Amino acid sequence: MSSFASSGTFGSRRLEAWTRNYTPLSGTPDEFLDADGRSRPHWRHMLLTLAALDPSEMQQRFASADRRIRNRGLSYRVPGEKDERVWPISHMPLLITEFEWRRIAEGVAQRAELLERVLADVYGRGQLVTEAAIPAAAITGSMDYVAAMRGVKPPGGRWLRLYAVDIGRGPDGSWWALGDRAQAPSGCGYALENRLVVSQAFPDLYSQLNVERLAPFFRALGAGLTSSGQRAEPRIGILSPGPMSLTYYEQAYLARYLGFLLVEGDDLVMRDGRIFVRTIAGLKRCDVIWRHIDADWCDPLELNASSHIGVPGLLEAIRQGGVAIENMLGTGMVESRAMLAFLPTLARRLLGQDLLMPNIATWWCGQPDERERVLDDFDEISIAAAFNNELPGLVGRTSVIGQELSRNERASLRDAIRTRGIDFVGQEIVRLSTTPQWVEDRLEPRPFVLRVYCTATTDGWRVMPGGFCRISDQSDARAVSMGDGVESADVWVLAEHPVEVSTLLPSPERVRITRLLGNLPSRAADNLFWFGRYLERAEATLRVVRCLSARSVDPDAPMRGRQSLEQLMGLLVGWGAVDAPSLAKGAATASNQGLHDGAQYGSALSLARSARKAASVIRERLTLQTWELIGRLESAISPTPERRFPAGQIVDLADEALTIIAALSGLFDENFNRGAGWVFYVMGRCVERGVNTCRLLRQFAGSSATEHTLGVMLDLIDSQITYSSRYLVGVALAPVRDMALLDPFNPRSVVFQVSRIDEGISTLPVLNRDGILEEPKRLATLLRAELTAEQAETLNESSILSVEHRLLALANAIAARYFLQGAGQARAEKVTGLA
Known part of the structure; x- marks a missing residue:
């Protein structure tokens, strides 16, 4: 039976069994069923196609998707946890028609442009505050407002390069903005991984439904980042908080996919108003930084002094135009809930338009009339923090509904709003719409949030045709974040016509051939x-x-x-x-x-x-x-x-x-690739193998060695067969020592390791071309020469120990020359031009 045969009786029966108890929440829109309870055509078409599969084959495809996730190491980290979790992916994509997606994309692009203009004014002329279009406290109350960015001209004239917004369907079926993401929007890399996993599990279905591709969006994003640099081929780095970041996998994946450097704060240094990457070849200029660190942690000199993940002097480099930061520091200010209260009027003022995608009704309690309205409707609305994710006085809670609080909590919260209203907003209660979720052997409606991305290009804003969808396992969810019970779904925008296959491959004339990188x-x-x-x-x-x-x-x-x-x-x-x-x-x-x-x-x-x-x-x-x-x-x-x-x-x-x-x-x-990375990996193995072999020799091939300990020695260096083929007599001390320490043809010998280290160092860049050997090269060359001239009969435990110590000294010299040595950076560095 064909994997995707046309749906027939069996498929219809299976679909009926899957959806027999599918009942959307009362008063809540659903993606699969319309308001009259009828299945939407595009969903029915996809589900019937799936239902035509043999049940065992369908389970195999689900298992294949799960296996790909494990094999790819796709993971994330929950706040407060040390270990990563396997990425939880939904086997059922979210479907959106091309017609509906056009309206979503227009609304998202409009919001991006509005927020770009708000940021340009807030950090520029400041007319919005001067003319009372928005209170100053609604801006400066945000911890993400960076006063040091006032008057700074952003690279390319833009504050936002990548913008995202979380959206959901309102009760009337239209899409509403739930929250803006402008600081360092995450999730687009996971959205791409979701696409790869699901499309590979169901390739025929993916092609048959004309799903819009994601590659053109990422090509536009990469081109936009490149255009921010001042050189034709700028060096672009993704600035990461490090491996303990909640989304480190995504940062590493985007770096690999787009061909950028993945860097941390310690990798970067500011010199003469520019940012450089510390490389084994010295300091190399970094032209563009795509940051995945909140602004407050980016520069310990001018912002948060306790930050160990930022770059000292970064703000000064930005002010001098020495580096392009995407998104600019301070953009997170527009993410505050307080801003939502003013966006409808700001859209009419700055764009001359009403919002195409309105946000949920929000009242900022820093204004007297709005504060009284919130207090009057206290039991019927959601109370949330205006500027951060935690309500003052209610630890661990981001929003509450007045009627769900205890009497003491209600009284305390009302008093807090009266005393310091600027810290609170009142919002319309959000009931998320639902989408089909595969649960065991049936479909069930589950609430979801869709994050949509757009990037600035020379032709305006380009919206990713798809997004990052999070689905809750709770039937009544007011917010969805990646944690227990939450899954992520691929988002399929269904084109009306076949979709052209697209990749990230650039045109041949734009590619400069290179074979080795010194960066x-x-x-x-x-x-x-x-x-x-x-x-x-x-x-x-x-x-x-x-x-x-x-x-x-x-x-x-x-x-x-x-x-x-x-x-x-x-x-x-x-x-x-x-x-x-x-x-x-x-x-x-x-x-x-x-x-x-x-x-x-x-x-x-x-x-x-x-x-x-x-x-x-x-x-x-x-x-x-x-x-x-x-x-x-x-x-x-x-x-x-x-x-x-x-x-x-x-x-x-x-x-x-x-x-x-x-x-x-x-x-x-x-x-x-046999570049510098390969050399350091090989040198690491060779150093350790050489040191271990010396220790084994002293333990099992010392002056008190016996036939049995020498046999153990040959076992441990995996050389029994080689020894037996060379020596017809039994094991003897000098031949074993020679094979383990001095034999240049034995890949397990110490001299073999030292030779590889010496050869590897010879391929690495030097800081000074004055003819003087750098310390690692000097030590390796000397040790190699002495071992080559050594004789097994003259070896003893003392000489073997000396070789071990010299190998460790060589390892330390390699570290001192090429690796980071703490905050002071004691190792030699120099700026190698603009390379």
């Missing part, structure tokens, strides 16, 4: 280096755990092999993978703890988590397959309810994890 941010280099180190540490620990488990149950192992078991357990203690008291409990306990005890900083699980944390900071530079394998590595060795595994299973788990690490290494070898 790797120091933070990215640091995390790539440590990602390699943590991955190598995890591999080394897994090999020790596997060797310990395998030898502890080997029936052929003689009793004198007990020495190697004790040394293996001692090594795990020294590496922080096992605590000392566990030694008395035997090899099985030590193996379990070393594998998956997250409380031990050196366990394989803790190291896998550290590798994942380092990778999360450079997520925009990693392929989806790489990120999937990183997640699989952690999952493979995560503890289960049955915390203690038998030795045989420990070996299997360790082998599985080692296989995943090998796959990660293969992905990097095959797919990672």
Whole structure:
């Protein structure tokens, strides 16, 4: 049966079963059913097409969408939580016809233009306040008003580059604005990811319904950001609060999708009125910053002194025109609920038009008449904070309805409104309209909020044909934010004719061919280096755990092999993978703890988590397959309810994890461009492998080494087969030391690691071309030469320890030269022109 055959009897029956109990809320518009209870044609067409699928195939497609989300690492973070959550996507898109979308787009573009003109006046001539069109307190009462931006000329003459508005249907079926987003609108990246996931799960349906594409909008957004720069090829950075940001995944995804740098405050520095990115090649000019940080946190010198995520001197650079900020600092002022009370009259004043998309009725209590009206209708309206998301005196509550409060709460809130009315607004109670949501094996109506985006272009405002839809699991929701029970849905704008396929590919004549970039941010280099180190540490620990488990149950192992078991357990203690008291409990306990005890900083699980944390900071530079394998590595060795595994299973788990690490290494070898990022990843692994090998040599190939400890040594450096093929006699001390330390043909030897580090440093940019070797290069070249000339017969524990210390010194020199060194930035830096 064809996946999307024309609907017939079976499809109609399934649709009837899905919607048999579908009952919209009383007095609330619904997307699927009209006011007379009839299904809307475009919804019925889509649902009948879905119903024509075999139920098992439909479930497979739903499961495919869920699997794509997990594989892509699509995630978000709820405020107050440390760990990310898997992105909750609705399997049912929100459908909007092209005819209806035109009206939405016109209304959104009009609001964007209105707010642009309001911002230009507030931070410019100030006529709106002077002529009493809006009270000064309604502006300055907002924490997002930035007085330092008064008189500043924005880049390209615009305060807003990206604007968004949350909308919902009113009781009459028309769309109403619920709240404006001008500070740093989030969600457009998630909207794009929703589209990719759902359209790939149902590609035929997506094409059949003529769904408008999103790529042209993002192409326009990228072109607008580019036009803000003062150079033909400006460097554009997405300024992120960091990995703990609630929407860090989105920021990394947009950076990768649009080809921008993902930077944090520490990556940027202000010099001579301009903003520069700290890179391994020195300071490189950053022309445009698309900020995802609230204005108050952007500059600790002039705004919030406690900010550790901003850029000192950013405001001065803006005033001097040295950087373009999108959106400008201070734009968040128009998001306040107090502003909603004045937008209808401001639209008539500034645009000569009524609002095409009105906002919910709002009365700001900073005005006497409006305050009395709110108090008179206290029980019938919503009371909300005028300038922030929390009501004064009601912790954790953004809005309340008077009649739902206790007597004491009512009295307290009324007194607060009388005493300081400027902090409050009264608003018409919002009852969100509903859309079909797939719940188990049927459809149910659920309230939703739709966020629509538009971007400024040379031809005016361009609206994204779709948006970011959040659906609540509550039947009566007054606000929807991403949290428990909330899902996000793709938004399909259904064109009347087939849609032209569009991508972000620019025209060939606009592309300058380049192969290597010298603008790797120091933070990215640091995390790539440590990602390699943590991955190598995890591999080394897994090999020790596997060797310990395998030898502890080997029936052929003689009793004198007990020495190697004790040394293996001692090594795990020294590496922080096992605590000392566990030694008395035997090899099985030590193996379990070393594998998956997250409380031990050196366990394989803790190291896998550290590798994942380092990778999360450079997520925009990693392929989806790489990120999937990183997640699989952690999952493979995560503890289960049955915390203690038998030795045989420990070996299997360790082998599985080692296989995943090998796959990660293969992905990097095959797919990672041989640029600076690759070099730092490789150097990280080589440093760690060289140090670990030295430690293993001192432990198992020292002066008291035996046949059994030397055998363990070869196991741990994965060189048993190579050794056996070279030497027909049994294991001996000098050949083992040579193979582990000095053999340039063995990819596990120390000299092999040092050679790769030396070669990698040679490809990196230098700050001064004076012929003098920089410290990392000097140390690597010297160590490589000495190891190349060394002889295995003359090695001893002291010389091996010296090599270990010199490798660690080399790692420190690499960090001092290329990575960020705290707020003072002690490492050498210089401005390399305007590059």
